[in-house]
Amino acid sequence: MSEATLIKDAVCSFCGCLCDDIDVEVEGGKVQRVKHACRLGSSKIMGHGRIESPMIRKEGVLVACSFQEAYDRAAQILLMANKPLMYGWASTSCEAGKKGILLAEEVGAVFDTTATVCHGPSVIGIEEKGLPGATLGQVKNRADTIVFWGCNPAEAHPRHSLRYSSNACGRFTPQGRKGRKIIVVDVRETRTAKNADKFISITPGCDYEVISALRMLVAGKGDNVPEEVGGVSKADLADLAATLKAAKFGAVFFGLGITHSRGRYKNIDNALSLVAELNQHSKFVIMPMRGHYNVGGIGQVLAWSSGYPMSVDFARGMPYFNPGETAACDLLARGDTDAAMVIAADAVSNFPRTTAQALAKIPVIQIDPYENPTTLLSEVVIPCAIAGVEAEGTAYRMDGLALRLRKMVDSGFPSDEEILIGILESVQKQRLLKANEEA
């Protein structure tokens, strides 16, 4: 591995953009240079501080152990639990997700993904109304009107505008940014808003009202719209409705600003209805800006395995889905889970405080390359290879397109998939031992 090699067209495993034009220089078994990636992606691929060894907590302190010891302890925790929670999955491969679902079936766990604190409301909105979408290349080649609602790709998805949206050039959009109208709807003037033709500032928590007003204006029922809705004047709304109706191809991208403000999934339901109705006047599509690079992928894997894309309870031996009951936060808030595995996500940093506190009261198994606040309360910590850098696999872009992640460098750590197989085998072995003892 001492000779320098160039890996072309590697897939960046950072955000939902899944940029696949990354060139990576590897020498001496290490990534030396990353080209074309944004700062976020490049920093991930270059690598930083890692958990060095598997650890088990003994008398309050995490103590290094072997991988097998960690697998056995993790299996023991899962087997002892009445209703374990297996949470995360957004920053690893679909292959790991598949093994995780198998393990969840085996131990009767609740399987949930980071979507639960992210685009979960979007999923529920889609269950109500469906998703009129497209691949990102369709937006690049056709869109003359783009709305960013409650999202800030300039900072969260830095290459989105150049590769897929505002500034991308395509067959019917040869002028790129110049030929497009960009509209940003948000509660504050973000960096994305600064690149827009029109910024519409709305009162926080008023997305639903503003979308409803737009639906009325699009349907020609503007007479019933008051002079101001959610901090936006009727004139501005009428103007926006006219722009949307006049689009040749319009696209709405939306983020957590709308999924986690007042109204939650109802906001998405309303936005999906708006887009469906706009198709009577022009061509329109809509897409959630998925954050973690494979949060979309785990939703796909879970859907084809269990029928549902998140929050699936396998405790009954069959999949059961009832968001509000089976979602990770609900489960923790009710104290309805007695062990947790957190993989490829940092639950403690992202959960509401009371749910994070609930985690602290139960044994937690962490599988992650990096130390994070979840490590601090974990009973077992298992470091893994970084999917998409040190392990191959599959990930789904925010538009649902599957791409093959490359392995760029070797790692001394097992992949998430290998770790999950290790735990699964240990579960089966311990179960057999117990059955033999009882016999």
Add this chain to the structure above:
Amino acid sequence: MIIKGGIVYDPANGIYGEEMDLFVDQGRMAEQAKGEEIDARGLLVMPGGVDAHSHIAGKKVNTGRIMRPDDSRQGTQSRTSVCRPSTGYTVPNCYAMGYRYARMGYTTAFEAATPILEARHTHEELAEIPIIDKGALTLFGSNWQVMECVRDKDLSKLAAYVAWGLRAARGYGVKIVNPGGGEAWGFGGNVKGINDTVPGFDVTPAEIIRGLAKANEMLHLPHSIHLHFNNLGKPGNYTTAIETLDLLRDIKPSRMRQIVHVTHMQFSAYGGTSWRDFESKAPVIADYFNNHNHATMDMGQLLFGSATTMTADAPLEYGNARLTHNKWSNHDIELEESSGVVPMTYFRKMLVNAVQWAIGLELALLVKDPWKILMTTDSPNGSPFVNYPEVITLLMSKPKRDAEMATLHEQVPKRTTLAGIERELDWTDIAIMTRAAPARILGLQDKGHLGTGADGDVTVYNLRPEEVDASQDHALVKKALANALYTIKGGVVVSKEGQILATPPGRTFWVDAAVPPADADRLMLDLEDKFAKYYSIQLSNYAVQDAYLPHAKAIRAGLPVEPLPEVA
């Protein structure tokens, strides 16, 4: 394995209900074998069922699951020591797909529509479907490269692209859906007929269909083009059907098979000028098929109750959603296709639905040669595939049809000819329509028959064909077809009386067609340009990697290779 004393229907080998022993050795049919004995004395025995058109895997199916938790909750079954859990009715999870086909005695099913760009996803799901062998048809009908080759009348480059696209998608055959319409839908439009120009591309659907049919034959592909007509699902569309079929009459097949397979014909056999005077034109369509030999079809039978419509005909789905006020998913695929998914319920008392129900049956009963028409429901568009036993019993029993008709909208006898059709299909017809014909139409040499060397896929049904009267005892027949006594896949009993006993992984068929290197080189210049300018991913990340087909079975075709031996 020895299957003893069954009444065997193997029409591909001229066996129509003969008592005989069958032998399976090392997964294949053999002259002699030892081992496990299956007692099939007096029972109905057929080759494993083959479904040539079913939506079983990929983005559309998964979109159906995600947007329909109501559907996923139906049909839930626990994990067992052999099985993963099952969920869903119209859109089952992957495991249920495999188990449910196996229970009915089916051992092969082909996914009906996959865009090249999203084929990786399709293969991820296919690999998760246990037991059955499978393949995926690849969409070409609104593809920019296809339309440009057709516009430039560059057939050899078109053939090179079809071969390249099949390889990139690990696809089995050329699927064409509402040709040109998928591109027009990119800006919210559609094409209205086969001579309409596709906006921005200066080609017509007629030219696309002819071009792809010719390329298909240049490549000697095992399957013909697989066509979903323009104007599908619209009153009066039978004229589009006939016009399109006439387009292809002069093309010479490269193998002993049809030039075009028309899929879910029921949705394209409509008369009338609107839903008000909507009526069946099945007799006209059946007449055409009776008088021509270049085309085959599958029924696309509709049954009452819940369905999930999913198709690459995206404008149709938008229409469905507006018509029913139901939820609507749409997915346009850059440079290649568009698609949509809409849940649907079909009602007995709704005249249009009742007429649609009758049309599918009329087609199957009026087409004289069962080798020309396959039994399908375009699952889950007309109904999920678990309802095949219902369709089969309707075809075999006039009393059952009459009893059903009595529960439908009163206008059905006036708008269709079904009430006057006396024909009842027999077990030979059924064995052809569900086994022998789909295998022959797809060009699967080792499927759909029980000759020596064929795949050891055998179904034993708990029915005595020499005693049971399918016309009168249709309830008994339906029950027996729903859960085969034995489903044997590759010499292994995978299902017994509805109980799944083993879940071997199925193989995935794909077609690797060779083309002259010069044509491939010319093509690559075009493709490099398209990926540099238009696609949102790199050329090097486009094709499906081998890792996604853990049990691949490549079938060779193409110009320089010897023609494959014909199917029996």
